[in-house]
Amino acid sequence: MNAQALSAKTLVSDPDRCRRILVVDDDEDERHIDCMMLSRAGYTVDTAADGEEAWKMLLSVSYDLLLSDHNMPRLCGLDLVERMRAAGMTLPIIINSGCLDLGKASSHSRLELAAVLHKPFEFTEVLDAVKHILPT
Secondary structure (H helix, E strand, O other), rough: OOOOHHHHHHOOOOOOOOOOOOOOOOOHHHHHHHHHHHHHHHOEEEEOOHHHHHHHHHHOOOOOOOEOOOOOOOOHHHHHHHHHHHHOOOOEEEEEEOOOHHHHOOOHHHHOOEEEEOOOOOOHHHHHHHHHHHHO
């Protein structure tokens, strides 16, 4: 089985397993805050600085949720989501951005976004959205 097929399989929910989240943002401070907040809430968190780095990680590690900025170098958030969906990856995705045209994101139903957060937002909004999608 190749890496794409392995990463695309749906995870079976295991209540004893810590949920794994990939946080993608080109802003190092944003990544750090998201990572600390989600880790304290009981999630295992990995980070990537852009969409291309995230794509490589998605091919080698199974995640339960992707939390991604939209406006990033090399591969933006929505393009990463399109690539993931084309590869058959079904994990829930939260997109956040200060410059994302929310109409554009919601008009792409095939992307099946779990949530879209528009910056600026309180970090509790991120945590609330994650807990709604992945209860601990």
